[in-house]
Amino acid sequence: MHIVVTGAAGFLGKKLIQALLEKGTLRNREGQEEPLTQIVAFDVVPLSGVCDPRLMVRSGDICNPATLQTLIDAQTDSVFHLAAILSGQAEQDFDTGMTINCDATRQLMQRLRALPRRVRLVITSSVAVFGGSLPARVTDQQVWQPQSSYGTQKAINDLLLADYSRRGFLDGRSLRLPTIAVRAGRPNAAASSFASGIIREPLNGETAVCPVNPASRLWLMSPNRAVQALIHGHQLDEARLTQGRAINLCGLSVTVEQMVAALRRIGGPDASGLIRYQPDREIINIVNSWPGDFTADYARQLGFQANDAVDELINEYLAEQRPPADG
């Protein structure tokens, strides 16, 4: 199996590549597990810190069609497309968001379409496709009404992926990821960056700013669960995708207050005391437009799994920090 991962140097990309190398096989078009012989890790900066003879590290501009031509060829079996402009940046810079999140994804699909065999394409979408007046629990039949450019761009990709798949140009799966927490490393340009920060920074003895109020409800997933979901999404038999190509993943519905309570349970009052509430209207508007709870029936039926409790998210972060940090 020849695999390409875009956004490979990102937090999730690197974790996915490590998980793929460890797993060693993926299901091919015939449904058979087949050894991974090559993983092309592509990003705007080269992936570092992962060494394996099956790994080819490449860097460049994903918007350049010539780059896509050299990355992806007739040998390519599957592509995990994680490269994206995050929600905060896509809101601040509309054109860059459109170029990277929409145009590059469409060019990638066009590249796959030009190949002699149908490549499996796994992309990430987001709960940010939802917004407006929402029920307490969002079902799989809920209309999309993004309240951000990021959500708009992800929804456009979901539509294109479905049509490219329907027409037989490729075999696509779009996973609507919950907010990923706890991410290792530093804050990023996602509007939801605080969801990791309010756990990570206090556990490291630093203060953390929470820009939303304690009652805000979030839909969360741990990084390892997200990587498992990406791989599971790849492995699914196409015949099971009876309700479309975009899948609202199962997640964990918790309030910021519940997250802080879990932080206090695990890190003690010294940790939870390091959170400062500083409401940020721009972030509140984006984050509060996202649903905080989903039925995710389709995902459950397809065998995706959610985390059991916030404590699991925090403990996963702590367990990964024991060896030298990877992020």
Add this chain to the structure above:
Amino acid sequence: MHIVVTGAAGFLGKKLIQALLEKGTLRNREGQEEPLTQIVAFDVVPLSGVCDPRLMVRSGDICNPATLQTLIDAQTDSVFHLAAILSGQAEQDFDTGMTINCDATRQLMQRLRALPRRVRLVITSSVAVFGGSLPARVTDQQVWQPQSSYGTQKAINDLLLADYSRRGFLDGRSLRLPTIAVRAGRPNAAASSFASGIIREPLNGETAVCPVNPASRLWLMSPNRAVQALIHGHQLDEARLTQGRAINLCGLSVTVEQMVAALRRIGGPDASGLIRYQPDREIINIVNSWPGDFTADYARQLGFQANDAVDELINEYLAEQRPPADG
């Protein structure tokens, strides 16, 4: 008021221009009715058969950004964007559909964004954005799941229009038109072309082929109602658009069988006897994926109106045929 209409030489475009010229005013940004001083009628072929000193007929390629620059300038108040590749052709020629239905619409929005003041943009969308497993009556909260490239492209436009509007680049309204019947003239490249043909051809003494079965349920609107809806959609105060920019219009839910019964009532058994059922799998797949009934609560609340009965659709067609045909 300076108005631009794209797709001006099409059936609906020409009717809209005639209605606008007759009405003579449109509501400006301040909510005041203001005289129409210029209507630019743009299409790939020049609009013919309409003469008025306020009318400027232009033809060209809508994909050419230079063309858009000359059509639309700082004087432009409102744009009605009707230019499109129809559903049947968009299914047969994916790339042309993407270029005209998506890329040209985005370029148009980019042109409006570059202007010093917010232009009002009315676009047409379609019930083809829906599909998959659907309830008997589709609500305004129903997720989009297009089963055709046309529906995909229209849904992408709806998403972009909402985001461009939210960001203040323009003031957009997307009207999800039911299937328009009875169209004058000849069959066109829409998968729903038969919905007009099975009424129009028999009334003119010609046989008509019906490619779907008599129980197929359609969501219909007469041409004059559609033109009224386009104008009403323009006139709406932006503050009323609380549930988004894409509006599922009110229509008439009828089966092919009910259409044929109305044809028999109005045209007699000689007319209804001219219909031949020849199932066409490709058209059945597209048309049966569209919902046949909607609650259309948002549209009703905004004051849009549906036709009362199929007979009204047929009588409107007959009334327009009495003077020399315009299509």
